[in-house]
Amino acid sequence: MNAKRSDRHPQTVQQKNACPMCATDGVTIEWSPLMFNYGSGKSMVELSVHVPVYRCDACDLEYLDEESEHIKHDAVCQHLGVLTPTEIRRIRDQFGMTWAEFSRLTGIGEASLNRWENGLSIQTHAYDRYLRLLRIPSNGSYLGKFLSSTATISATGLARGKFRAIEITSHMQKQQQDFQLRKMA
Ligand SMILES: [Zn+2]
Incomplete structure (x- = not known):
């Protein structure tokens, strides 16, 4: 995994909250490889990531949380060659602006900025290039x-x-x- 990701997700085993199944406190996190498909037809690709897998020693339950979805989303962005949600937020942070302020400056809708930064949708290549230009103060x-x-x-x-x-x-x-x-x- 790249540096940016380990930045966000330290590769340490941590204790998590109680197991959602049996309610004991024995849940541990192990970073494990995960393959998933993206796209359809001829453009479908298999992407590979590492995600935190939660495991309960008491009842053997294994599960993923939303962090895995963010990690998969980042991998898709990297595959498409567009900025990840974190990278977009960093550009806005560079201006020290809220979504509303950054929206007034750029003309990009506040809702779009919100969706991109939260990984709910991916910016077009045109918007992506516009955002990259805004990296230059x-x-x-x-x-x-x-x-x-x-x-x-x-x-x-x-x-x-x-x-x-x-x-x-x-x-x-x-x-x-x-x-x-x-x-x-
Ligand atoms: Zn359990």
Whole structure:
């Protein structure tokens, strides 16, 4: 497994809560290989991961938890050549923004960001490349400046039908504060 994954999932055997079947405390975790199929028809591939397998010594129950689903999801992302949920979250963290703020900056829907970061859906390749560009801080600043200037034009342009007056609306001020940008000259 790669470094990023062991980062998230230390390869240690831990005690887990009581067994869901017999309620004794003897549940241990062992990281074990798991193969699964992804895709269909000719594009179907077999992917291989390591997942934590929970095992109860008292009743021999073996089970997986949702962590396994996250690990499988990461493997699918790697197979498709797109950013994993953790990598997407790191890009947003780099801006120190909430989903709502990052959504205002990028134009990407908040719900989409939420789904990608939680592994509920996978971004298209176009969005993936857009997100990769945002890893470069100057691209984020550029976008913020563009939005600030657009807000100025559209706010006054829509309200008056011309661009001669500059009105600082609370919305624009908020936007400028969000992106911590200098006011455009
Ligand atoms: Zn048990």
